Amino acid sequence: MTSGTHRSAEAIGRTALGPRELPSLGEQRAAGELAHADTVLGNGLRVLAVRKANVPTVELRLAIPFAGEDPRHAATAEVLAETIATGTRRRDRIAIDTELALIGGDLGTGVDPEHLSISASSLANGLPTLLDVLADVLTEASYVDNEVSRESARIVERLAVARTQPRVIAREALQRHRYGDHPYTREVPEPDDVAAVTPEAVRALHARAVLPRGSVLVVVGDIDPDAVVGDIGIALGGWQSEQAAESLPTLPDLSGGDILLVPRAGAVQSQIRLSAQALSRTDPRYPALQLANLAFGGYFSSRLVENIREDKGYTYSAHSGFEFTDSKATVQVEADTANEVTAAALLETRYELGRLGLVPPTDADVESVRQYAIGSLLIGSSSQSGLASQLVGLAVVGLGVEWLAAHPQRVASVTTDEVAQAALDFFAPSRFSGVVVGDADILAPQLSALGGVTVEKPAS
Template identity: 70%
Template sequence: MSRTAEEIGRTELGPRPLPPLGEQRVASDLSTVDTVLSNGLRVIAVHQPAVPMVELRLKIPFAGTDPMHAARAEVLAATLLTGTDRRDRIAVDTELALVGSDLDATVDPERLSISGNALASGFDTVLDVLADALTGAAHRAEEVNRERDRLVERITVARSQPGTIAREALQRHRYGDHPFTREMPQASDVATVTADEVRALHRASVLPRGSVLVVVGDIDLDRALAQIESAMAGWSAEASAVELPALPEVVGGDLLLVPRPGAVQSQLRMSAQAIPRTDPRYPALQLANLAFGGFFSSRLVENIREAKGYTYHARSSLEFTPSGATLLLDTDTASAVTAGALLEIRYELGRLGLAPPNESEVDTVRQYAIGSLLIATSSQTGLASQLAALAPLGLGVDWLTEHPARLAAVTTEEIAEAALEFFAPARFTGVIVGDADQLSALRGLGGVLMP
């Protein structure tokens, strides 16, 4: 006779107790190489033979101060892998497909990124196609025109979305006209980009010196390094890739109301200056953030989602920037409860410092942080992505494998200090995007610049 899950989970004395969590083991025996090639390209290679695959991440600093840089960079990324002097688009796609590979190029205000994977047996082919694109991408006029038109359509749609409006408003509020704020170009700028402009940008800015290539997978490290050196030999330049200028620090102050007439929801985005991963206080801040709003059982979620029903989604996170990091709080609420949600957010910010996480909360967020990191780095894909994010800071595998121990060593007192220092309500600023006519209750709260 079969039993239900509820029957299996119970005994005569009540619910069957859960077994204790086992020890979370860190992968500390990874074979790695971290070196700089003769052309200035940093290579981080990791032998992880879980499956016969290879993950690849290339990060090229790609900043620019020209107002048209973002538009040209988007078209460049869209056409980087659409053909070279040696291969047309079909040849590129076919050669990659034959080795089970896929490459994709994206760009943001900081970097041009190329990512993908392949069967380990096809690593040579992927490197050859990648090197060919880096040194000989044709950016043919017909490809530029086709991808440019697609970008214009996508950007036009994206710019109508409230999340995009809120993000752009927050960036301008925090950083003014800094190039970091140009995360999405204007569709009208993209529409004017020419193939000649894209080729000129490629020649001037797709450079190896200062860039980082991360390779993780079923590879022999010495052979992989030799393959990379050979493939990238033709990619060289005296100049270095262009890094983004340092950002100004985020200064606490009033929130800015950005009118969006007719909106039935409001987007709340709040931010404060934080510290980078290299700061000794970072592990304590990471756990304090988790307790505040960094996962589903956090204080913020329990309050404005579970208890008050003001929102379906709320979170806080650490957003890493070229020169440091910021804390970011975001949630969307119905217009009628926007003021109430803001009141509760301010309350939870203050409470975190005055009533910091207790031993039980700390144990929960510690287990969550360590477990999440170990899960994220247990696969080739996750490990490659983590290392690619750390590499611009000069960090590598050692920092990643040692971080669980740092999290384990953080005390409740250190978390309390981080909570009091970094989550003080006065340190935050931000924006609220919504219908001003429906948000008059914000005037009673103060600290919001109304139109």
């Protein structure tokens, strides 16, 4: 190499005869077989235990259906999630933290309109202690007054900030536009509702909703799956109820329609959020739809990114992806843009949706997204934590290790014609609706000129 000579990426990528040919993609390795046990305990809890012994640790994921019709349910559920592991009849917060630290463990919680989730990990030889702590939390959480008050105050502060964030505002607007007052839309509780939550209300919610029947526990790590299932049955033997955990009511199917402009006075950026009905992962056409989505906007080399980010510079980030709920799924398209290019970005997004069906991906395009899809799946399941998270997402909709192991072959079998048909059937612009959140004084004239956009009326 000559000293002081600099060659740009464009120069490196070209030869005297034209663009340098890319090397062919290597052969994709099949996913390895996973030793596992998958069963339902006597208390109604489904347990999926998987051996992955690459490191001497264990990952645990628990998902409890946690829906509620009461508009204030989200607030109480948020407080419960933050305080369920702050003390029990046998252990206070310090004792829980100390026992987990001694086994190299941790435990975290979260809640959304569908599930109360508990994630935990530890050294493999510390699993008995981890299960004992988990059982204690599930059956004996105390929700003492000072812990509830302290965590409620923190949640109120966090929500006050979150509700000013453009992404949160856009998400709530999209949810209302898609599903009205369905409980699924209550993802971020009102701060005033959280401030009004009492310890008694949290204890009552725990008693009626933290239930094993219908819940799923995934354990992945350096374990004997069959033995661990037995250990879990003993450890959680006291977690009992004849009632089933409450699942979210079925969501209505989406239909295309006008995009709603949601005014946000003074905003210098706009949020574009589009959505359409898709296919569940059990549908035979899902692998083809998955590849069509990747080609459209599901990874960095997609058409949408190339158009409105790389070519025109309308946005720093554009993306499309799936959202799975129970037996249904939707596809979302997202982009944040400056006000002056919002209308143009929406126009180009609609254009790319239509072009995907009318000028479908080529064989080379499909092969690229196929390799990306399979590689991403295998990379995501290569670690214990990644595999555990993947499996709990599948288990809550009734799937398991077999689906995960077989999916690379399903993706490998998809033809270019099948991807083209999925693109035409599911990415037609007429199937999409959604919202644009931004300054209506600036955006309304331009978006109205595009057509298919209505302006949200102020609340009376």
